[in-house]
Amino acid sequence: MxxxxxxxxxxxxxxxxxxxxxxxxxxxxxxxxxDLFYTPSQLVEGLGKDKIKPVVGQRLRIGGMVVEGSVRRDPNSLKVSFDLIDTGPIVTVTYNGILPDLFREGQGIVAQGVLLDPVTIAASEVLAKHDEEYMPPEVAEALKGIRHVPPSQQQKADGGY
Known part of the structure; x- marks a missing residue:
């Protein structure tokens, strides 16, 4: 016992x-x-000193500027795809749904979704900034000190017409 x-x-x-x-x-x-936050450069080049990249199928959030002229809409459905950029590589985001009213080219957005391949994300949610001064804290930190010049205005910035 x-x-x-x-x-x-x-x-x-x-x-x-x-x-x-x-x-x-x-x-x-x-x-x-x-859901880890990435910028397009961090997604392609890796995060941290070890350059850790997310794996295909991983859920994540990505933030950056919508490249002007990159928004492509399917005329028969709500599918839309667009490119995001920060300082380097471009990442493509696909989304099936209604985009926020404030979504437009040249603006900062944050998309949440699943990584399909190293440079493509299938977004389940897209958030657009809600005024000229606001930027999500993660995006502001990642883009600190960097000014993106859209391709349509690069000639003007370079001194061309």
Whole structure:
């Protein structure tokens, strides 16, 4: 027969084991729901000093400027695709739905979706900035000190006509 002390010890061990299993299950579930933020350059070149790139199928958020002239709409559905840029590489975003009223070329946006290939994202949500001064904190930090000149205005900036 087990003594009273051994019964208590086994009960405490059982409770701690169940509690540990519950915490592990919660952390695993939360890990799958984390959406990391990337800029187009970070998505293509990698994030951090180790240049870690997201894997195909990973959920993520991406923020950048919509490239002028890149918005392509399907005339038979709500499908739209457009290109995003920050300082370097261009990333294509595809979306099936109604874009925000403030969405337009040359503006900053944040898209949340799934990575289809290294430079294409299938967005489930697209957010546009809501006034001239506002920019999501992640985008503002990533674009700090960088001014994007749209291709249509590059000649003017270079001194051409």
């Amino acid at each position: 087990l003594s009273r002390r051994q019964k208590r010890l086994s009960a405490v061990v059982l409770v701690l084991t169940l509690l540990g299993g519950a915490v592990a299950a919660m952390l695993y579930a939360l890990q799958q729901n984390i």
